[in-house]
Amino acid sequence: MTSTVVPVTTTPAVVPPEGLTGRARNTLSRPWASAAALVLAVLWTLPTFGLAVSSIRPARDTRTSGWWTFFTSPDATLDNYRAVFSDQGGGLGNSFLNSFVITIPSVVIPMVLAALAAYALAWIDFRGRNLLFVAIFALQIVPIQVTLLPLLKLYVGAGLAGNFATLWISHATFALPLAIFLLHNFMREIPKELIEAARMDGAGHVQIFFQVLMPLLTPALAAFGIFQFLWVWNDLLVALTFAGSEVRPLTVDIANLAGTRGSALHLLSAGAFVSIIVPVTVFLCLQRFFVRGLLAGGLKG
Amino acid sequence: MTTVEKLVQMALVLLGFAAVVGVIVLLAGRVKGRKGDRTVAMVFLLPTVIVLLIGLVYPAVRTIYQSFFDAAGSSFLGLGNYATIFTNSDQLVVLRNTVAWVVITPFVATAVGLLYAILVDKARLESLAKALIFLPMAISFVGASIIWKLIYEYRPEQGGVNQVGLLNQLLVMVGGTPQQWLLNEPWNNLFLIVIMIWIQAGFAMTILSAAIKAIPEDIVEAARLDGVGAIGMFRFVTVPSIRPALIVVLTTIGIATLKVFDIVRTLTGGNFGTSVVANEFYTQSLQTDNQGLGAALAVLLFLLVVPVVVYNVRQLRASEA
Numbered sequence: 196m197t198s199t200v201v202p203v204t205t206t207p208a209v210v211p212p213e214g215l216t217g218r219a220r221n222t223l224s225r226p227w228a229s230a231a232a233l234v235l236a237v238l239w240t241l242p243t244f245g246l247a248v249s250s251i252r253p254a255r256d257t258r259t260s261g262w263w264t265f266f267t268s269p270d271a272t273l274d275n276y277r278a279v280f281s282d283q284g285g286g287l288g289n290s291f292l293n294s295f296v297i298t299i300p301s302v303v304i305p306m307v308l309a310a311l312a313a314y315a316l317a318w319i320d321f322r323g324r325n326l327l328f329v330a331i332f333a334l335q336i337v338p339i340q341v342t343l344l345p346l347l348k349l350y351v352g353a354g355l356a357g358n359f360a361t362l363w364i365s366h367a368t369f370a371l372p373l374a375i376f377l378l379h380n381f382m383r384e385i386p387k388e389l390i391e392a393a394r395m396d397g398a399g400h401v402q403i404f405f406q407v408l409m410p411l412l413t414p415a416l417a418a419f420g421i422f423q424f425l426w427v428w429n430d431l432l433v434a435l436t437f438a439g440s441e442v443r444p445l446t447v448d449i450a451n452l453a454g455t456r457g458s459a460l461h462l463l464s465a466g467a468f469v470s471i472i473v474p475v476t477v478f479l480c481l482q483r484f485f486v487r488g489l490l491a492g493g494l495k496g
Numbered sequence: 497m498t499t500v501e502k503l504v505q506m507a508l509v510l511l512g513f514a515a516v517v518g519v520i521v522l523l524a525g526r527v528k529g530r531k532g533d534r535t536v537a538m539v540f541l542l543p544t545v546i547v548l549l550i551g552l553v554y555p556a557v558r559t560i561y562q563s564f565f566d567a568a569g570s571s572f573l574g575l576g577n578y579a580t581i582f583t584n585s586d587q588l589v590v591l592r593n594t595v596a597w598v599v600i601t602p603f604v605a606t607a608v609g610l611l612y613a614i615l616v617d618k619a620r621l622e623s624l625a626k627a628l629i630f631l632p633m634a635i636s637f638v639g640a641s642i643i644w645k646l647i648y649e650y651r652p653e654q655g656g657v658n659q660v661g662l663l664n665q666l667l668v669m670v671g672g673t674p675q676q677w678l679l680n681e682p683w684n685n686l687f688l689i690v691i692m693i694w695i696q697a698g699f700a701m702t703i704l705s706a707a708i709k710a711i712p713e714d715i716v717e718a719a720r721l722d723g724v725g726a727i728g729m730f731r732f733v734t735v736p737s738i739r740p741a742l743i744v745v746l747t748t749i750g751i752a753t754l755k756v757f758d759i760v761r762t763l764t765g766g767n768f769g770t771s772v773v774a775n776e777f778y779t780q781s782l783q784t785d786n787q788g789l790g791a792a793l794a795v796l797l798f799l800l801v802v803p804v805v806v807y808n809v810r811q812l813r814a815s816e817a
Binding site for chain 2: 228229231232235236239240241242243245246249257258259260261262263264292293296299300303304307308309311312314315316319320321322324327331334335336337338339340341342343344345346349359360363364365367368369371372375399400401402425428429430431432435436441442446449450453454457460463464466467470471474475477478479482486489490
């Protein structure tokens with residue numbers, strides 16, 4: 196399937212002359228194409244832009260006029276941000292920290308476990324290997340909804356209910372099938388000769404894993420890491436089901452705010468902006484890895 | 497818990513995990529030669545298998561079992577809960593909405609994604625243009641819901657009252673009456689679906705754009721020499737060449753849409769005839785404590801995903817052969 200994995204190259208801003216033949220097919224429709232693309236781009240960007248503008252408008256303004264009036268009568272303030280971090284406004288400082296505390300182990304743990312498992316499934320010969328791989332692959336289709344209530348009972352029984360541990364364990368578990376599948380595919384692409392040569396030199400599996408595979412695997416691990424980071428940070432369902440009030444992440448707090456203070460647009464927009472700024476930054480900085488991961492997962496799975 | 501306590505907890509779990517992995521690696525490192533392969537494989541796979549058995553397999557089996565029992569989980573109902581899903585009038589609305597979500601979202605998101613991918617292909621500033629459409633993928637469904645709440649906000653039409661939602665403002669500007677977009681059944685469902693389309697179009701665009709770029713240049717060139725126009729190029733060259741990618745995108749978005757409940761939950765709570773199976777699952781299982789029905793809804797999600805995935809895998813096999 197290697198042939199379907201497309202190198203994702205960024206096109207230079209200025210199209211070199213040799214690109215012109217390729218563009219010829221679009222020549223006729225170019226002005227229309229640009230206009231249509233621009234319309235779509237504006238449509239897709241405007242909602243988020245509106246949120247950003249709303250978040251810096253005074254509370255009174257957000258109640259009496261739309262965010263676009265900001266440009267005719269500009270009045271900016273950071274009060275909304277101060278308010279959402281205060282205890283009356285939502286206390287987002289706490290849930291901001293919680294989101295980090297929940298997310299980091301929820302990314303690291305499945306990544307390491309999956310790397311070990313994927314290595315065994317890709318490069319160690321043992322009986323039942325294919326069966327086990329197919330079984331793990333098949334587990335990808337289990338919707339997490341199917342697992343939630345029995346898991347909740349297990350957590351209560353183990354005295355973990357409401358703790359960070361419930362979220363770490365749940366997110367790690369749910370991520371494993373996809374992570375193993377992705378990493379397994381990447382590992383299989385590494386030439387067999389490389390592994391065989393290392394074995395000839397007397398290297399054990401541990402050395403091969405750390406010295407031969409790890410350096411080659413970094414992009415795959417990064418892709419999965421970003422994927423999982425966004426997934427966990429943005430998750431609502433798992434947190435709503437398991438997290439006690441002390442360990443609630445941002446998503447739960449914002450969703451609650453929408454329920455209880457639905458008309459307080461100034462708080463909602465500032466709160467929502469706080470919750471999206473981290474994943475959006477991560478995404479913008481590491482976009483390349485993310486796209487590569489999507490292509491590998493999407494076109495192979 | 498204080499901030500420090502939370503950070504200490506996180507550090508401890510990471511250290512504990514590192515210790516476990518250390519033991520695994522140490523054990524595996526002591527085994528040498530090809531004969532020890534089985535042992536190494538076992539040690540590497542054991543934690544994963546245990547976690548998956550306890551965290552996924554057991555709960556799934558348990559939920560399927562539970563779906564045949566009543567709300568308290570004590571008396572056997574057979575297929576009673578499933579019968580409720582397909583006969584109860586509230587549940588039928590849930591099913592209708594779910595079908596609308598799962599049919600509309602993938603096709604519209606894919607169409608927009610494909611159109612945009614073609615429009616910006618090899619254009620100037622292509623990567624910037626793509627990032628704009630792709631950005632919503634990084635935003636949580638909850639965040640996206642708030643973003644769109646600002647579009648859908650409604651104020652009654654009275655003198656001196658301004659609309660604060662963009663959509664109603666535009667409507668008023670062309671002489672219309674402001675609408676309660678999220679309250680008016682059944683169209684409110686469409687306005688919720690728009691949010692999911694907004695999020696998923698970027699995913700479709702990314703995958704399809706890569707597929708378009710993989711179309712061999714000589715095919716495009718040959719078609720062009722044959723005098724194939726823009727529309728013909730799209731129908732006879734682009735679409736057939738990227739068919740496998742199109743199927744993957746459609747099915748992936750379909751499955752994701754089936755399981756999403758955050759948007760409905762944040763904006764309407766499933767009221768005003770907007771609930772979907774994933775939201776109804778949450779309501780029944782965790783709010784009204786009807787465990788049997790909740791379990792049946794979860795199993796329904798499971799059952800709906802299976803044929804889509806099987807189809808997907810078979811298509812991929814076919815395209816590989």
